[in-house]
Amino acid sequence: MTLDALPAHQGGAENLARLLARALLTGHWQPGDVFPKELDIGRHFSVSRNQVRNALASLSAAGLLERTAGRGTQVRAMSEWHLLDPLMSEWMTGLINLDPQLVRAIYAFRFSAEPLVAGLAAQAASAEDIARLEAAFEGMQRSAGQPAARHQHTEYDVAFHDVIYQATHNLVWRQMGYLLRPSIMALVHRSQHDIKTLDDSLARHGHVLKAIQVGDATAAETAAREVLRRTAIDLGIVPDTLSDGANLSSSRHM
Amino acid sequence: MTLDALPAHQGGAENLARLLARALLTGHWQPGDVFPKELDIGRHFSVSRNQVRNALASLSAAGLLERTAGRGTQVRAMSEWHLLDPLMSEWMTGLINLDPQLVRAIYAFRFSAEPLVAGLAAQAASAEDIARLEAAFEGMQRSAGQPAARHQHTEYDVAFHDVIYQATHNLVWRQMGYLLRPSIMALVHRSQHDIKTLDDSLARHGHVLKAIQVGDATAAETAAREVLRRTAIDLGIVPDTLSDGANLSSSRHM
DNA sequence: ATTGATAAAATGTCAGACATTTAATAAGCT
DNA sequence: AGCTTATTAAATGTCTGACATTTTATCAAT
Numbered sequence A, B: 001m002t003l004d005a006l007p008a009h010q011g012g013a014e015n016l017a018r019l020l021a022r023a024l025l026t027g028h029w030q031p032g033d034v035f036p037k038e039l040d041i042g043r044h045f046s047v048s049r050n051q052v053r054n055a056l057a058s059l060s061a062a063g064l065l066e067r068t069a070g071r072g073t074q075v076r077a078m079s080e081w082h083l084l085d086p087l088m089s090e091w092m093t094g095l096i097n098l099d100p101q102l103v104r105a106i107y108a109f110r111f112s113a114e115p116l117v118a119g120l121a122a123q124a125a126s127a128e129d130i131a132r133l134e135a136a137f138e139g140m141q142r143s144a145g146q147p148a149a150r151h152q153h154t155e156y157d158v159a160f161h162d163v164i165y166q167a168t169h170n171l172v173w174r175q176m177g178y179l180l181r182p183s184i185m186a187l188v189h190r191s192q193h194d195i196k197t198l199d200d201s202l203a204r205h206g207h208v209l210k211a212i213q214v215g216d217a218t219a220a221e222t223a224a225r226e227v228l229r230r231t232a233i234d235l236g237i238v239p240d241t242l243s244d245g246a247n248l249s250s251s252r253h254m
Numbered sequence C: 001a002t003t004g005a006t007a008a009a010a011t012g013t014c015a016g017a018c019a020t021t022t023a024a025t026a027a028g029c030t
Numbered sequence D: 001a002g003c004t005t006a007t008t009a010a011a012t013g014t015c016t017g018a019c020a021t022t023t024t025a026t027c028a029a030t
Helices: A013-025 A038-045 A049-061 A086-092 A100-124 A127-143 A147-167 A171-191 A195-214 A217-235 A247-252 B013-025 B038-045 B049-061 B086-092 B100-124 B127-143 B147-167 B171-191 B195-214 B217-235 B247-252
Strands: A065-068 A072-075 B065-068 B072-075
Touching: A013 A049, A013 A086, A038 A049, A049 A065, A049 B049, A086 A171, A100 A147, A100 A171, A100 A195, A100 A217, A100 B100, A100 B171, A127 A147, A127 A195, A147 A171, A147 A195, A171 A217, A171 B100, A195 A217, B013 B049, B013 B086, B038 B049, B049 B065, B086 B171, B100 B147, B100 B171, B100 B195, B100 B217, B127 B147, B127 B195, B147 B171, B147 B195, B171 B217, B195 B217
Parallel strands: none
Antiparallel strands: A065 A072, B065 B072
């Protein structure tokens, strides 16, 4: 893969890092490939070597690249990526063409974790949390069915899930919710289609809200599971398969 | 807080970053404090400005610091930390004096998540996973009761938990397991005391192993919960309190 | 054919000057 | 006095060129 296929660059090491990261996240390079050298990248985008080095340092920190003095820069496999690095989260925002294997892995995680999280939220949510959750739900209702407000609807949907993670009042789960935002957005983006689907999705979200309002943990769990089942249907995923398909090469990882 | 109270520096930007990160993680600076400026740090440790900048860039990426041109460097609050950043994980390895609030938050997360993870592992574990789990357990047995082998025992204990996360065969949970390693090690390190305690802990681990061996998810869940109850007792933590105590200031975070 | 020295190429490091942002201070005007 | 506006100082950010270090390939000698 060469640099020529990449979009233009708007200046700033962060932008450069995002640009390159997205190319890697969407599979423009294969694991093991040699990445272009610093000077070539700098020449191609007309930026200083400093900017290139800063950008590559970020990609390296996120596990996307491996750099060794004298040898060059190599592309790492997906199993080496630091999926929970906030940088990754930022780079994934707005990405549509995520690797299908990655989408399935993230969905599988959410399917296993989010019911639990909803249960915790039902136990720990404060009045403010519930207010925020209600606001997000009402936003979803208002923007439902209006094709022009589809973007808003997605925002409210993502906010709904985020509030649930925040409402656990646990630092780690909160961090998790923040990190999953872009992934959730990508999933939600793909899973909205006709009116009927949307209506059903809305109803299932409503059940989660109600369960958290009354503090019923087990009800929240099952309701959250139903929301994710709806998502799975829309995405064409079979929710029973919790493993991510990496079993073939999994034995080497540990 | 000044730099004078910090230990000596052995060279390398990564070492410098770890040194400063640990000082921050153990609360040597208060949130909002101004962090020493680049030139002062460089002078104090006799390193170039480059090294200092690289180190501070890492700390900034992990959410420990906030740097703004012209103003300086500020220390951020714990709620802003990127707890799931692999850098954090590395910096926390071997740290004993972790902030108690952070220890509780991490324990609470594990108490909620690890039973679920054990259940997933029971469903998805491969033969190799089970072999690794058995090896870790036997290592724990061998090194039990021998005061000289206490370090080894900790290693096996941590490996035991790690294998469970790996055995889910889900990229996100695997990443999670990798990231929790140092935290688990810190908790395990504190929770081993007399022979009787150790014996009981060993038995509870054995139940988890057996449940995963036979693929019984619900049994694995309850067994994992029992392991964590044992840990909680040893740490003097009440496992019912799942929130992290940050409720007071939680409303501002979202 | 193996070993060893050499050279080339990549990333890593350093030092200095300069740019930019921010905040404090002083000057000047109404 | 009070407000606005230059000026200055101090911090982080950026650029550039040279040099260091590590790795790999090449070639020579035994």
